[in-house]
Amino acid sequence: MNFRPTSRTLSYASMGxxxxxxxxxxxxLYEAATDWDLMMKIxxxxxxxxxFDGYIGGVSRNNFYYHKIFGSSVQEISNSxxxxxxxxxxVCLHADEYDxxxxxxxxFRWTKxxxxxxxxATYGQIAEAVKAAMKxxxxxxxxxxxxxxxxxxxxxxxxxxxxxxxxxxxFYRGIKGLSMxxxxxxxxxxxxxxxxxxxxxxxxxxxxxxxxxxxxxALDCSLVAQTIMNKKQFERFYWPTLKKCIDLCVEHKKPxxxxxxxEVLRLKEYFQDIPKGLLMIHPxxxxxxxxxxxxxxxxxxxxxSTELLGMGTPQQCVDYAKRLIDEMGNGFVLxxxxxxxxxxxxxxxxxxxxxxxxxxxxxx
Amino acid sequence: xxxxxxxxxxxADLDEEEFxxxxxxxxxxxxxxxxxxxxxQDGMQLVGSRFEEGEYFVGDLIYAGELxxxxxxxxxxxxxxxxxxxxxxxMILCTVxxxxxxxxxxxxxxxLEASGFEVIDLGIDTPADKIVKAIxxxxxxxxxxxxxxxxxxxxxxxxxxxxxxxxLREHVKIIIGGCPVNAEACIIxxxxxxxxxxxxTVEVCKRWASK
Numbered sequence: 001m002n003f004r005p006t007s008r009t010l011s012y013a014s015m016g017x018x019x020x021x022x023x024x025x026x027x028x029l030y031e032a033a034t035d036w037d038l039m040m041k042i043x044x045x046x047x048x049x050x051x052f053d054g055y056i057g058g059v060s061r062n063n064f065y066y067h068k069i070f071g072s073s074v075q076e077i078s079n080s081x082x083x084x085x086x087x088x089x090x091v092c093l094h095a096d097e098y099d100x101x102x103x104x105x106x107x108f109r110w111t112k113x114x115x116x117x118x119x120x121a122t123y124g125q126i127a128e129a130v131k132a133a134m135k136x137x138x139x140x141x142x143x144x145x146x147x148x149x150x151x152x153x154x155x156x157x158x159x160x161x162x163x164x165x166x167x168x169x170x171f172y173r174g175i176k177g178l179s180m181x182x183x184x185x186x187x188x189x190x191x192x193x194x195x196x197x198x199x200x201x202x203x204x205x206x207x208x209x210x211x212x213x214x215x216x217x218a219l220d221c222s223l224v225a226q227t228i229m230n231k232k233q234f235e236r237f238y239w240p241t242l243k244k245c246i247d248l249c250v251e252h253k254k255p256x257x258x259x260x261x262x263e264v265l266r267l268k269e270y271f272q273d274i275p276k277g278l279l280m281i282h283p284x285x286x287x288x289x290x291x292x293x294x295x296x297x298x299x300x301x302x303x304x305s306t307e308l309l310g311m312g313t314p315q316q317c318v319d320y321a322k323r324l325i326d327e328m329g330n331g332f333v334l335x336x337x338x339x340x341x342x343x344x345x346x347x348x349x350x351x352x353x354x355x356x357x358x359x360x361x362x363x364x
Numbered sequence: 365x366x367x368x369x370x371x372x373x374x375x376a377d378l379d380e381e382e383f384x385x386x387x388x389x390x391x392x393x394x395x396x397x398x399x400x401x402x403x404x405q406d407g408m409q410l411v412g413s414r415f416e417e418g419e420y421f422v423g424d425l426i427y428a429g430e431l432x433x434x435x436x437x438x439x440x441x442x443x444x445x446x447x448x449x450x451x452x453x454x455m456i457l458c459t460v461x462x463x464x465x466x467x468x469x470x471x472x473x474x475x476l477e478a479s480g481f482e483v484i485d486l487g488i489d490t491p492a493d494k495i496v497k498a499i500x501x502x503x504x505x506x507x508x509x510x511x512x513x514x515x516x517x518x519x520x521x522x523x524x525x526x527x528x529x530x531x532l533r534e535h536v537k538i539i540i541g542g543c544p545v546n547a548e549a550c551i552i553x554x555x556x557x558x559x560x561x562x563x564x565t566v567e568v569c570k571r572w573a574s575k
Contacts, residue, residue, distance in 0.1 A: 089467065175467050179423035180430060183378060228423035266418065285543070306514050307544070311552060342515040 003276070003299060003331030011334045011358045012282075012301055013052040018340035022046050022348055033064035036139040043143060047151060049348075050355050054216060055147065056156055056259065056282070057339060065132040069125050070118035089174030092116050095181060098188035101172075102195055113172075148214065157220030157257060159207035161200045161245070164193030165225035165237045175228060182233050189237055197241040204245055208252045217280070218254035219245055227262035239270065250278055257282060257301070268294050284337055292328055301333040304354065309336070309346040314353035321354045326364050334358060368395075368403035375407030376414070378427055383407075387435055397439050404435055408478035412563040425562060426467060429474035436477065450482035452573040455506035456498050458486035460519035465512040468542055472508065472562045479566045481573070492519075492526035499532055506569050509555070511542040517549055524554040537572045541565055 020032040023042040032039050047055075092113045093101055101108045114121065147153050162170070168189065169178045181189050207218050221242070226234050249256045259282040260267075271279065272295060282301040283291055291300050303324040308317055324334060334354070340346050371390060374383035390400050411428045414420045420428075457476065459469050466488050473483050484502050486494060499507065507527070509520050520540050527533050539557040540550060550558035559565040 175423075176426055176430070179426035182423055183380065183427050228421060228426070230419065230421040230424055233421070233423065307517070307546075307549060310514065311517075338514065342513060344518050345514050 003329075005330045008362060009325045009332060009334055009358060010053040011355065012054045012056055012336070013050065014056040014336045014339040015046070016057070016339040016341040018342065018345050019043065019046040021343050022049075022346075030064060033062055034068050036135055040139065040142060040146075044146065047147070050351055051359075052153070052355070054153060054156055054333070056220070056257075056335070062136060065136070066118075066129055069128050069132065070121055089176055090117075091172075091174050091177050093168075093172035093177075095173075095177065095185065098185065098192060102191060105195075155213070155215040157207070157217040158210055158213040158215040159203045159218065160220045161203060162222060163200070163225060163238055163241050164196030165189070165229075166222070167196055168192060169225040169228070178225065179228055182229070182237065186236065193237050193241060197244065200241055201244060201248070204248055208248060208254050216255070217257040218249055218252075219256045221245065221256065221258045223258060223260045226260075226267070231266070234267065242270075246274060246279075250275060253278065255280065260284060260286075264291055265294055271295055271298060274298065280333065282335060288324065288328060288332070292332075299331040299333070300328065301335040302337055303328070303332075303334060305337045306340065306345040309340075309350045309354075310344040312350060314349050317350040318353050318357050321357050322361060322364075325361060329363065368399060371400070371403045372407040372410070375404060375428065375431060376410035378411070378420075378424060378431075380427075380431060383431055383435075387438075391438065401436070401439060404432055405478040405480065408432055408475055412475060412566065416561060416563050422468075422471075425471045425475075429471045432474050432478055451480040452570060454482045454484055454502050454504045455508065455569060455573075456484045456486060456495065456502065456504050457508045457510070458490040458495060459488040459510045459512075460516050460523055461489055461491045462519055463511045463513050463516045464488050465542075466510075468512065468562075469510040472510065472541065472565050475562045475566050476508075476569060479570060481569065492523040495523055496526050496530045496532065499527065499536060500530075505536055506572050507536055507538045508565060508569065509538065509540045511540075511544065514544045516542060517544055517553060520545075520553045520555065528554075539565060539568055 017029050017033075020027065020029050020039075020042055023032075023046055025038070025042060025045070027038060027042075032042055097108075097112070100112075114126075118125070144155060148155060165178070168181070169175055173181060178189070204219055207213070207215075223238070223242075226238050229238065246256065248254075255278050257280045261284045264281060264283045264286045271281065274297060276297045277299075279297075280299040280301050281291060281295065284302075288300050288303040291298070304317070304321065308320060312320075321334060324332070336346075338345070367386075368390070371383065371386040374386050387400070408428060411420060411425065415425055455476070457469060457473055459466050469485075469488075473485055476483050484498060484504065486498055495507065495509075498504070509523060511517070511520060524533070524538060527536055527538070537557075538555040539559060540553055540555045541559045545553075545558045545560070547558065550556075557568045559568065
């Protein structure tokens with residue numbers, strides 16, 4: 001299937017906390033993540049340095065504020081080597097509480113989940129956290145304005161979603177809890193996912209009907225929880241919502257960007273009938289060459305591994321980028337396999353070398 | 365009437381109700397604890413095989429590991445303080461420094477123990493010197509390092525270097541596992557083997573232990 005040729009291969013960045021490490025301001029991650037003005041200075045400096053064509057996960061997901069206020073958050077903040085942030089299994093919803101949760105979600109979040117995340121929270125701390133959330137939203141608006149109107153780069157997507165299953169895995173039950181629930185209480189997991197679906201579809205519908213957005217995609221979706229699901233479980237807990245999203249986008253001819261952690265091709269049957277030009281798949285670890293061969297109808301983003309960007313030489317990175325550009329052809333965006341988060345995920349010289357190539361090299 | 369074959373198949377089929385029923389019946393009937401352990405190990409082997417074939421996935425391994433852990437816990441008292449099932453001897457397993465993830469490690473631990481290893485689990489965020497100390501203390505010749513973050517590769521490399529600096533490298537086989545590992549990473553880190561699947565980890569460790 002032929003994709004429309006572009007004048008050059010585009011490049012995408014998936015830039016997380018690494019931007020703080022790369023900054024010449026030489027501040028710690030903790031400092032930057034708890035000072036929005038400082039973070040904005042870093043973003044201006046780092047984003048201007050590399051001139052990517054697009055950014056994935058642009059707005060900031062930042063739990064450091066809540067960690068600073070409450071002493072804990074949904075993620076673990078390690079102070080070694082430099083306030084590394086990691087998602088660890090944290091159970092906020094017990095296995096026998098699904099029905100209570102769905103009966104009144106707001107009340108459940110405030111009366112059960114909040115005390116579990118921050119058992120010693122005071123009203124003063126909660127008020128601070130609300131202010132922090134408002135400041136975060138303000139920061140994200142400034143961030144998006146900077147990207148769109150100063151760098152001239154469209155936002156990646158008009159709407160972003162995880163699935164109910166991902167919500168369960170990341171925020172409520174943890175990996176182990178969800179694994180047990182899918183076998184012990186599948187109908188409860190199904191009910192949770194069906195309820196969460198309403199929010200996903202509402203956001204996507206609004207994005208599709210938004211004629212004023214300049215975002216590349218109508219939907220930016222990350223497939224994460226399927227990394228623990230067998231195919232039957234994926235079919236039951238993940239696919240119903242994802243299919244509705246895909247069908248909506250296909251119906252309105254709006255493109256989607258789907259980042260897929262873990263294996264892609266074991267799920268290829270779900271993507272092979274999507275019309276060309278509407279889906280860009282971005283694999284975390286599976287070979288982009290294999291995906292191109294097995295799913296010729298989808299555009300592909302990715303290919304530049306953090307292992308190579310972090311441990312290779314500029315020449316190695318450039319040579320591999322050339323291979324990607326030459327062999328993947330049209331319908332390909334050069335991108336990072338994982339979000340740049342840790343010091344060894346990339347070296348500045350390697351990123352610059354690849355970006356210089358992007359602007360000067362044409363497919364052979 | 366419960367029997368070992370039923371127990372094995374119930375675990376392999378991830379039928380928790382049947383597994384628990386068969387297990388309780390075996391305990392109540394005074395069945396040989398070691399034979400019960402062996403049946404669980406055989407069931408776990410089948411789980412591993414079905415994972416390799418693509419029928420089961422990570423969540424199923426976690427579920428099976430949980431069923432197995434609960435059963436092993438109940439059997440430990442019957443087996444006494446000495447672990448008679450550790451036919452392959454001791455080995456070390458841990459998540460490396462700066463990485464706090466342990467789910468994959470715990471799945472591998474369940475399967476290694478089910479296969480006949482006595483696993484010295486050093487936990488998460490394990491510094492290199494702690495691993496070196498454990499190697500000396502327990503006189504092990506197999507070390508399995510786990511990590512999920514890309515950061516873990518640096519810690520794995522530091523661990524291998526620390527083992528070498530302690531003069532132990534030639535006496536120890538090292539396997540690395542987790543999301544960021546692959547053949548290239550294995551070379552960079554200096555490990556002997558790498559694995560993404562628990563089954564491969566078990567097979568490699570058994571091969572090393574048999575030499």
